[in-house]
Amino acid sequence: MKILVCMKQVPQKDAPLKLNESGTWIREDVSYEVNEPDAYALEEALRQREKHKGEVVVITSGPARAQQVLREALAKGADRAIHLEDDRFVGLDAFNTAKAFAAAIKDEQFDLILTGLQSDDYGYAQTGVILAELMGLPHATIIMQIEKTDSGIRVKRELEAGFFQFVDMPTPAVLTIQSGINKLRYATLIGIKQAKTKPLRKVALAEVQSAIGDNLQKIEKLYVPQKTKKTEMIDGPPAEIAKKLVDKLRNELRVL
Amino acid sequence: MADSILVVVEQREGKLNRVSWETITAGQAIAAATGWTLEAAVVGANAVAGEVAGKKVAKVYAIESATLDPYTPDAFAAALKQFLTAKQPKLVLMPHTYQVRDFVPKLATAMGRTCISDCIGFKHDGGKLVFTRQMFQGKLAADVSFTSDAPWFATFQSGAFRGDKAEDGASAAPVETFAAEIADGVIRNKPQEVFKEAKQAVDLTQAEIIVAVGRGIKEQKNIDIAKNLADALGGDLAASRPICDSGWLPMDRQIGSSGQTVAPKLYLALGISGAIQHIVGMKGSRTIIAVNKDSEAPIFEIADYAVVGNLFDIVPPLIEEVKKAKG
Numbered sequence A: 001m002k003i004l005v006c007m008k009q010v011p012q013k014d015a016p017l018k019l020n021e022s023g024t025w026i027r028e029d030v031s032y033e034v035n036e037p038d039a040y041a042l043e044e045a046l047r048q049r050e051k052h053k054g055e056v057v058v059i060t061s062g063p064a065r066a067q068q069v070l071r072e073a074l075a076k077g078a079d080r081a082i083h084l085e086d087d088r089f090v091g092l093d094a095f096n097t098a099k100a101f102a103a104a105i106k107d108e109q110f111d112l113i114l115t116g117l118q119s120d121d122y123g124y125a126q127t128g129v130i131l132a133e134l135m136g137l138p139h140a141t142i143i144m145q146i147e148k149t150d151s152g153i154r155v156k157r158e159l160e161a162g163f164f165q166f167v168d169m170p171t172p173a174v175l176t177i178q179s180g181i182n183k184l185r186y187a188t189l190i191g192i193k194q195a196k197t198k199p200l201r202k203v204a205l206a207e208v209q210s211a212i213g214d215n216l217q218k219i220e221k222l223y224v225p226q227k228t229k230k231t232e233m234i235d236g237p238p239a240e241i242a243k244k245l246v247d248k249l250r251n252e253l254r255v256l
Numbered sequence B: 001m002a003d004s005i006l007v008v009v010e011q012r013e014g015k016l017n018r019v020s021w022e023t024i025t026a027g028q029a030i031a032a033a034t035g036w037t038l039e040a041a042v043v044g045a046n047a048v049a050g051e052v053a054g055k056k057v058a059k060v061y062a063i064e065s066a067t068l069d070p071y072t073p074d075a076f077a078a079a080l081k082q083f084l085t086a087k088q089p090k091l092v093l094m095p096h097t098y099q100v101r102d103f104v105p106k107l108a109t110a111m112g113r114t115c116i117s118d119c120i121g122f123k124h125d126g127g128k129l130v131f132t133r134q135m136f137q138g139k140l141a142a143d144v145s146f147t148s149d150a151p152w153f154a155t156f157q158s159g160a161f162r163g164d165k166a167e168d169g170a171s172a173a174p175v176e177t178f179a180a181e182i183a184d185g186v187i188r189n190k191p192q193e194v195f196k197e198a199k200q201a202v203d204l205t206q207a208e209i210i211v212a213v214g215r216g217i218k219e220q221k222n223i224d225i226a227k228n229l230a231d232a233l234g235g236d237l238a239a240s241r242p243i244c245d246s247g248w249l250p251m252d253r254q255i256g257s258s259g260q261t262v263a264p265k266l267y268l269a270l271g272i273s274g275a276i277q278h279i280v281g282m283k284g285s286r287t288i289i290a291v292n293k294d295s296e297a298p299i300f301e302i303a304d305y306a307v308v309g310n311l312f313d314i315v316p317p318l319i320e321e322v323k324k325a326k327g
Helices: A036-052 A064-076 A087-091 A094-104 A127-135 A189-195 A205-211 A238-252 B019-034 B046-053 B073-087 B098-110 B220-233 B241-245 B311-326
Strands: A002-006 A009-011 A032-034 A055-062 A080-085 A112-116 A139-148 A153-158 A163-169 A173-177 A200-204 A217-223 B004-009 B037-043 B059-064 B091-095 B115-125 B128-135 B140-146 B152-156 B175-179 B190-196 B209-213 B236-239 B266-270 B287-292 B305-308
Touching: A002 A036, A002 A127, A009 A064, A032 A036, A032 A064, A036 A055, A036 A064, A036 A112, A036 A139, A036 A173, A055 A064, A055 A087, A055 A094, A064 A080, A064 A189, A064 A200, A080 A094, A094 A127, A094 A205, A094 B098, A112 A127, A127 A139, A127 A173, A127 B098, A139 A163, A139 B098, A200 A205, A238 B305, A238 B311, B004 B019, B004 B073, B019 B037, B019 B091, B019 B115, B019 B152, B037 B046, B037 B073, B046 B059, B046 B175, B059 B073, B073 B098, B091 B098, B098 B115, B098 B152, B115 B140, B209 B220, B220 B236, B220 B266, B220 B311, B236 B241, B287 B311
Parallel strands: A002 A055, A002 A112, A055 A080, A080 A200, A112 A173, A139 A173, B004 B037, B004 B091, B037 B059, B059 B175, B091 B152, B115 B152, B209 B236, B209 B266, B266 B287, B287 B305
Antiparallel strands: A009 A032, A139 A153, A153 A163, A163 B190, A217 B140, B115 B128, B128 B140
């Protein structure tokens, strides 16, 4: 199986975010990490390759810093990487990001394209499905299991409230992967060493420019959300906090 | 033709998904702000069309085709594309459910349009309509506008509007059937029966006190600290998704969009940052106490009592105080 994994670099979960001067995006000087659901997508791709042979290719878009995500993926076992490298990729909406990806891989034939189910920064949960439509491929979302069958694949979709559903579908196909589908592996030392010699293709914005157009939606303003709830801070040394909380539990909440 | 808003309600096996009422409320609010006409559509089961027609909407469309049951993204996107191309509403609203997430990006792309997904509100200032959505796991919010032609697509997060505020109409709205034509070969996926994994052993929906742990608990062995607090309070132990993904607690103790939705008297969140997917499962709790070392964690936005600090320092004395108080 030849598998493409779409990955994204996002600000670290605990990183304090600062707004840029125009209040339309965050300042770039934060720590980044791989979008967590994408890590699960990569792991699933590696496991499928271990079962069925083939190749795992990882792709991302973004400035030079985003290459770190690809290097980590190569160290974990991906065979090669594609980096759409330009600061301006950060500002593309999901529609144009998917168009850029489709243009970058137009000469390749993948059996499966995997993405995480959503990103931890935008949280749009759209790029994978948009890519499927642009490429004319069937898709399934929030996937918890992939099995190869005679005619294609059988996937397990997670539905809401604890329900699931198996879906049979032909390949090539696009799947968005749910966190927790598998157990993530760590990169080995030898893997990290080998990663340095694995092929990484850089794609400049100019190469895909003709495929992308104006954004279809625009962030007018990014801001710290206004609190709607009155929150009482409980502070002091731990023993005092414990006493204050118990007082609330007993006298205000009446649960003790 | 006058501008119109179309709410596409969700049904499963002929029953209306209640979250659809929230989207109707949202549609009524946007209609009031813009003066646009509000209509609704049901895809696949006209049985629920009558129910929706009782609400204050100008019309309800029942989009029908034998190919719409069971649900597939191919058939839903194809049927709605035909319908929307014929009716040309300005704005199409849906609840941000797993099913909608599955087909809306495809539908919008097939029409060369875009969807602002998972919104929590809207603003209409000086004739401009923007949609508010959470970004960076709720740490920031963004006002997003459409820069493309209509139809515009937007989906609303569960709980963003009150379903019980959906206004009834003075009389039942007319129901019109729209027959979608789905050609052979359009549907590529073959869905099997929907099922539930082994019976849920733990029902947290009835719990009065829940102590929930998140990533801040750091290691599996530390779960006991939270367990001891839950025991001391006479409550149940629960967790955010990453804890269950790691296998530190079973999946049936997971709170959030992919787990259980709870509304206890007390929800004590330990080391939970408060990602949207978790919040939607517990924001209905009567009182929320949050302990987190990150003062900017989104969980504090919805907490009644906030403790900024290390849970490993705070929970042990809290257990002792609770035990003392209980005698």
